[in-house]
Amino acid sequence: MSISAGRAALLPDATLPLVYFAGAHVALALAAGLLLVDPDLPGAFHYHPRMIAVVHLVTLGWISASILGAFYIVAPLAFGMPFAARRADALACVSFWSGTVGMVLGFWWAAYAVVGVASLAVLAAVAIVAVRAIRGLRAARMPFGVSLHIALAFANVLLAGSAGLLMALGRGWGVATWSPLAAAAAHAHLAVLGWGVMMVVGVSYRLVPMFLPAAMPTGRALAWSAVLLEIGTLGIAWALLTAQTVAPWALVVVAAFVAFLRQVRGILGDRRPRPKDLHGRDWSTWQTHAAMLYLVIAVALGLWIVLAASSPALVWAYGVTGILGFVAQMVVGIQGRLLPMHAWYRELARLEGTPPARSAHRLADGRATLTIFLTWAVAVPLLTGGLIGQSPATIATAAGLLLASSVVQAWHMARIARGARSPA
Numbered sequence: 010m011s012i013s014a015g016r017a018a019l020l021p022d023a024t025l026p027l028v029y030f031a032g033a034h035v036a037l038a039l040a041a042g043l044l045l046v047d048p049d050l051p052g053a054f055h056y057h058p059r060m061i062a063v064v065h066l067v068t069l070g071w072i073s074a075s076i077l078g079a080f081y082i083v084a085p086l087a088f089g090m091p092f093a094a095r096r097a098d099a100l101a102c103v104s105f106w107s108g109t110v111g112m113v114l115g116f117w118w119a120a121y122a123v124v125g126v127a128s129l130a131v132l133a134a135v136a137i138v139a140v141r142a143i144r145g146l147r148a149a150r151m152p153f154g155v156s157l158h159i160a161l162a163f164a165n166v167l168l169a170g171s172a173g174l175l176m177a178l179g180r181g182w183g184v185a186t187w188s189p190l191a192a193a194a195a196h197a198h199l200a201v202l203g204w205g206v207m208m209v210v211g212v213s214y215r216l217v218p219m220f221l222p223a224a225m226p227t228g229r230a231l232a233w234s235a236v237l238l239e240i241g242t243l244g245i246a247w248a249l250l251t252a253q254t255v256a257p258w259a260l261v262v263v264a265a266f267v268a269f270l271r272q273v274r275g276i277l278g279d280r281r282p283r284p285k286d287l288h289g290r291d292w293s294t295w296q297t298h299a300a301m302l303y304l305v306i307a308v309a310l311g312l313w314i315v316l317a318a319s320s321p322a323l324v325w326a327y328g329v330t331g332i333l334g335f336v337a338q339m340v341v342g343i344q345g346r347l348l349p350m351h352a353w354y355r356e357l358a359r360l361e362g363t364p365p366a367r368s369a370h371r372l373a374d375g376r377a378t379l380t381i382f383l384t385w386a387v388a389v390p391l392l393t394g395g396l397i398g399q400s401p402a403t404i405a406t407a408a409g410l411l412l413a414s415s416v417v418q419a420w421h422m423a424r425i426a427r428g429a430r431s432p433a
């Protein structure tokens with residue numbers, strides 16, 4: 010059998026997504042390993058260089074690298090948009106990882122000039138993927154509302170990263186104009202909400218119906234969550250930077266989540282028959298449900314901080330539930346569903362169009378996905394409690410669990426890739 014040119018153009022790249030994912034697992038394991046070896050590292054207050062190094066291992070290393078790698082799978086398979094990895098994409102991947110290593114080391118040594126210079130490599134890499142993605146979206150037959158989320162997500166990460174570059178150079182050469190703490194908080198919200206959350210919401214509109222399965226949502230209303238999230242995120246970042254009231258903008262972000270959840274309710278109400286090969290519970294999807302629970306908790310904590318009173322304990326809880334409980338865990342769940350699909354299409358390409366004997370729904374190992382789900386289910390609340398209560402033993406236990414999970418996740422990824430080659 011041979012593959013038509015049109016179909017071949019919509020096959021995901023065989024290697025590049027896995028390279029991003031492999032690096033992402035190393036970064037997550039390293040972040041967890043550092044906390045396991047030195048559970049006193051976080052201390053009472055989050056804002057210090059070594060903690061920020063750990064934060065970027067998670068936010069850049071785990072979350073952003075996973076998003077970039079996943080984009081090479083999601084674009085062709087879920088957006089119907091050719092996105093073959095070319096030489097520039099391979100170079101971008103190398104640039105992303107060298108820059109991330111440089112940034113993390115720079116933070117670790119509190120050498121902000123190093124952070125600034127290294128961040129240029131990260132920004133260049135993201136810009137290459139972003140330009141290709143935004144160009145491709147114009148040609149893809151996707152609802153405008155979904156494309157808007159993706160385009161804004163890329164624009165936001167470039168904005169947040171450029172702001173981070175200026176902050177780092179400002180600190181490195183002692184020319185900071187804004188309060189460094191306020192600037193860091195503004196940058197963090199722009200990156201986490203504008204990039205991580207915007208991307209998760211946008212791709213969910215295509216992936217949730219694919220995974221369930223259900224009918225694809227359409228219509229202009231899909232744009233609401235993008236518009237509200239963008240306005241709310243920019244408003245929060247500006248208000249944090251200029252020490253103005255954050256509350257109205259936080260409410261706009263809440264409205265964005267309401268718009269998103271309304272769409273998800275619509276998707277759930279228009280189900281299609283479940284594939285016969287998909288047996289038992291799908292723990293990766295359950296992990297995305299757990300992540301959604303953390304979204305609700307993080308929003309509640311954020312509103313509490315804004316409307317009532319803030320304290321270091323509340324900020325720890327807000328940061329861990331928002332970044333680790335919601336965004337990082339959502340990435341784990343989505344990756345758990347994307348990997349079998351990727352492995353199946355990779356095998357299809359290798360067999361030149363002959364469908365692989367083993368169904369994509371039979372590639373994941375239920376015991377591994379359950380272990381990953383349970384480990385995160387215990388580790389996230391434990392880490393939150395350990396940071397709030399300043400308990401090194403609890404922090405070390407949570408970190409040990411996350412380290413174990415990252416090892417199981419990486420092993421499972423390799424197993425899925427190999428499994429697609431085995432008989433039915």
Ligand code: HEM
Nearest residue numbers: 055056068128131170173174176177189193194197200201
């Ligand atoms: C090129 C990309 C990036 C650069 C140059 C950068 C730079 C920075 C800098 C300079 C700080 C403040 C450090 C300090 O004042 O000591 C910071 C903090 C932070 N960044 Fe980034 N960053 C980047 C990407 C990201 C991304 C993609 C995310 C999230 C998805 C993120 C999340 C955070 C968080 C959560 C903090 C900590 C804020 C706090 O502790 O108050 N960063 N970053």
